Amino acid sequence: AQSVTQLDSQVPVFEEAPVELRCNYSSSVSVYLFWYVQYPNQGLQLLLKYLSGSTLVKSINGFEAEFNKSQTSFHLRKPSVHISDTAEYFCAVATGGFKTIFGAGTRLFVKA
Amino acid sequence: DAGVIQSPRHEVTEMGQEVTLRCKPISGHNSLFWYRQTMMRGLELLIYFNNNVPIDDSGMPEDRFSAKMPNASFSTLKIQPSEPRDSAVYFCASSLGGPQETQYFGPGTRLLVL
Numbered sequence: 001a002q003s004v005t006q007l008d009s010q011v012p013v014f015e016e017a018p019v020e021l022r023c024n025y026s027s028s029v030s031v032y033l034f035w036y037v038q039y040p041n042q043g044l045q046l047l048l049k050y051l052s053g054s055t056l057v058k059s060i061n062g063f064e065a066e067f068n069k070s071q072t073s074f075h076l077r078k079p080s081v082h083i084s085d086t087a088e089y090f091c092a093v094a095t096g097g098f099k100t101i102f103g104a105g106t107r108l109f110v111k112a
Numbered sequence: 113d114a115g116v117i118q119s120p121r122h123e124v125t126e127m128g129q130e131v132t133l134r135c136k137p138i139s140g141h142n143s144l145f146w147y148r149q150t151m152m153r154g155l156e157l158l159i160y161f162n163n164n165v166p167i168d169d170s171g172m173p174e175d176r177f178s179a180k181m182p183n184a185s186f187s188t189l190k191i192q193p194s195e196p197r198d199s200a201v202y203f204c205a206s207s208l209g210g211p212q213e214t215q216y217f218g219p220g221t222r223l224l225v226l
Binding site: 032034036041042043044045046049051090094095096097098099100102104105 | 116143154155157160162167168203205207209210211212214215216217218219220
């Protein structure tokens with residue numbers, strides 16, 4: 001069975017500092033990997049996803065994540081965060097069928 | 113596109129009352145998901161449909177919960193009778209189907225059962 005572990009429930013960071021949100025998954029088959037972001041009082045929205053090909057995927061707002069098959073990880077990084085990046089971030093994994101498994105979420109707090 | 117539409121956005125009801133949450137998926141999407149989000153339990157998948165057919169309802173907490181999708185453009189999640197522990201934000205999401213597809217979430221319905 002698939003599972004997703006987000007290793008940090010909360011990550012406080014100062015503005016313009018780098019950040020890494022960690023995600024590990026378990027699956028015995030090939031996976032599709034996603035990061036979703038949830039801003040306060042909103043639904044989740046896709047940030048980026050890995051389907052195949054290059055293991056480094058990037059979003060339009062400066063986030064990137066790298067698929068590491070040997071470590072079964074898909075950590076999310078940004079070299080310099082903004083106040084507006086304050087949100088909850090969810091890692092998710094899918095294999096076959098229609099079901100996507102979401103992690104517990106990591107709350108990113110960006111402080112001025 | 114208007115995105116996924118949910119109604120109502122907020123619902124306050126008393127214990128024992130019936131609650132109906134509604135969802136209109138994005139046109140052309142053939143998969144629909146109902147989630148519940150709470151501080152204690154995080155994001156939980158309740159049920160999902162493909163081509164209007166329920167595929168997996170193993171996440172539905174108990175018989176008080178039921179969901180229907182009578183056509184491709186409408187789904188309901190009903191709680192009868194409601195209990196205070198049902199208080200949560202309920203999200204509907206839709207996708208084109210298939211594990212590689214992005215899920216598009218609605219704004220959610222914030223339910224408070226007194």
